[in-house]
Amino acid sequence: MSARKGKSKGRRPFHRIRDPAKAPRGDKERTSPPEESRPAPDGGRSGTPAPRAQPPRAQPPRAQPPRTPSSRKSPRTPPPLPPTGWIPDVSALVGPIKELAAERYTPARMRGQKVPLAEIHRDGLRMLNKGFTSDRDDRNAGYLSGPRARGAYLVYYTFTGAATVQSVLRQADLRGAWNDFPTDRPLRVLDLGAGPLTATLGLATAWPDIPLDVTAVDGAKAALNDGAALLEAIRPGTKVRLEAGNLRNGKLRQRLGSDYDVVLLANVLNEFPETVRRERTRGEDSGESPAQRLLRDVLENRLAPGGRVVIVETGQRASSRLLIALRDSLIAGEQAEVIAPCLGAVTCPLGAAHSRDWCHADQPWRRPRPVAALDRMLSRRRDTLKFSYLVLSRPGEGAPPARDTWRLIGGPMGRPGMTTRRYACGPTGRIVCVDERGSTDFHDIPRGDLLIASGEPRKGGPRGEMELRVGRNRQGGSR
């Protein structure tokens, strides 16, 4: 492990449940869980059945801190952050994005009038949102070629997307678990379906100490140009090559060359409509879907030995199930090794064809002002980043998962202070982790982070799942 690798910004995604008796004073005094750590409205699940519903119980009245002018609730008051610490930081992008939006995406009649950014881009964002939630076949493929959509994308999704990529890099522990992380030259990054280089910007802000050599491909040239301007603003002098064109075009892909250390595919595979609507394209000899073909090309021809492919999609069920299907087919075809989020399970325990389950992470963050302002205008709130992802290497080039490590794939089921269960995934598949004390530590771990807990899961879950007791039981003994 190199010195540079060890300097990775942000804590690694591992958590242990501490003995409450030894918890620092501040933790023991906290009576109210932060907003993000309360049981999720879906019962803490991603479409998974609840093992046992906990009946709501009367809670003792909570001590309220005295109200001061600064603690009074106002629409601008940010939600409390989890005590678990890490949140993404995209503050470096705020100034450059505002400047670029003012320069390129403010209508001439509004220039010099101090019209809030959110007002300028509200309708564009509405239009984009409608497209993102509609049937993919209906979406205009070149939507980022129009300035209205591009401006709105820039001031909203570039922030959420870059913050999501930071979260993925951390949850996957990409640098920490990468033994041959290149240290003697710039990291070679290929960003496919890059848009305004959102994913590259996420990586550049997550790893500010790593020099980069970037190649970005997209059908929308103007979006690539925006991204290059932003990268230059936060990382002056970074080498960037832009390729405008269709990713399905084999000749274009060949032109990209090979030996990339990191290949990023953020929110692009779901733009291949057939990928979502059917697993296989009609009438094609190989039987591969376009997404499978693109990934095969990336793994066989674009990736450097030891390199990593990072695929990011939304936290919605359809996106996650698309990734689960890709994952299982890549493993079955011995085309790739999955480094994260999976910890060694051969087939995804949520992947059965009839299953409605899905797997997503849920990372608390603090919205940058432009995002919060647009959310207010559209009467919504995006306090956490929900996403699904895959980090791949070629077979045999990944790293074995850390011992006694489980990824939490469900939110807490149970209240703090009472027996709490959370779904987790590990080498043997899905299990239920049980903390009889319902410690706030256990509640507060973001969905998608890793729990270190020794011991063997045993039969006993209410739905026949294996259960692992974590932390200490009520009598004070470790299980």
Ligand SMILES: C[S@@+](CC[C@H](N)C(=O)[O-])C[C@H]1O[C@@H](n2cnc3c(N)ncnc32)[C@H](O)[C@@H]1O
């Ligand atoms: C939702 S945007 C994601 C952009 C960026 N990766 C991000 O995460 O913000 C999807 C991008 O993929 C691009 N795209 C979709 N299909 C493509 C194709 N076949 N060839 C090139 N670009 C494509 C679109 O132009 C768009 O910029």
